Amino acid sequence: MTTRKCKICNEPYEKQRMGQVVCSPKCAMKYVKQQKIANQKKAQAAQRKEERAKTKAMKARLESVGDLLKAAQKEFNRYIRLRDKNKPCISCSRPLQQGGGLRGHLFDAGHFRSIGSASHLRFDEHNVHGQCVYCNRYQSGNHVNYRQGLIERIGLAEVERLESDNTPRKWDKEELRDLIQQYKEKCKELD
Template sequence: MKNIFEKKCKECSTIFIPYRSTDSLCYVCTKTRQAIKNLEKIKKVRKKALKDSIMTLQDYFKIAQQHFNRYINLRDKGKVCISCQKRINGVTHASHYYSAGTHTNVRFDENNVHSSCYKCNVQLSGNLIEYGIHLENKIGADEFTMLRERAYITRKYTKDELKELAEYYKRKCKELN
C-alpha cells in the first residue's frame, strides 16, 4: 500500500517520505549535493592559495600598478593633460614624471603620477619638459624638490607591501566612484 506522503526523488528516482513538503530529493541525494558544494568551496580556497603561492613579485607589481593607475585616472578625471594642458580626448594615461622602472621609490607616489593624453605620454615619451614645468606649478617648488630627492632612492618592494598597495588603491577607487 502506497503512503500518501511518499515522493519520488528527482535525482535517483527512489521513493522517500519528505521531511518538508517542498523536499524533492531524498536524504542521500540532499547530503550528496551538500558534500559536492563543500568540496567545490574547498577547491576554490585551495586554488586561490595555490595561485597566490605561484605569483611572482612582478605579478604583484602589475596588479598594484593597475589599481594605482586606475586611481590616478579617477582622481584626475575631467582635468587637463599635465603636459600639454589640453582636454584629454580618448584614453587617459597615468603618466609618471620619474619613470616607474628606474625610479622605484616614487613609482606609487601620487605627486609623481598625473593624467596625461595619449600623444604626450606615448608619442612624445611623456613630454617631460612641459610635464616638469606644469608639475612644479601644480605641487609647488618645495614638494617638487622633495620628489626629485625621493626619486633617486632605490626601493625594493615585498609581495606583502605590493598586496597592501593594491588593496589600498582598490579602496580609494571605490571611494571615488
C-alpha cells in the same frame, strides 16, 4: 494534538511523536531520500568550496613579484585616470579625452620620474598625473612642461622632494597585494 502540514505531500496530519514531519510511512521514505540527497549536495558544495580555497591559495603562492607589480600598476594607473579625468594634461594643459582608445582611455597615467629611473616612486601619487598620449608617449613625457605643470599643482617643495628622492625600494608580495586592494577601494570611491 497539533495539526501540521506534511513536508512531502503538504497534506495536514496530526503530530503523534516528537520530530515527526511527515504524515505517513510512505512520505517518511521519500523524506529520508530527500534528506540524503540534500546532505550529499551540501557535502559536495563544501568540498568544491574547499578545493577553490586550495586553488586560490596555490595561485597566490605561485604569483611572482612581477605579476603582482603589473596588477598593482594597473590598479594604480586606473585610480590616477579616475582622479584626473576632469583635469587638463599635466604637460600641455589640453583637456584629457575620455573613453575610446584600445584600453578605454585616451590619456595615460604619466610618471614625472619614470619607472625605469625611479621605480621606488612608481606608486607615489604626487609623481603620477593624467597626461595626454601625445605628451607621454611621443614626446617622452614632455618633461620640462610636466615639471612646470607639477609645480603649479603640488608646489616646488614637493617637486624637489620627488627629484631628490633616490631611496632604494624593494616590493614584497604582501605589500603589493595590499596596494592592489587599496587602489581598488579608492577606484570604487571615485566611480
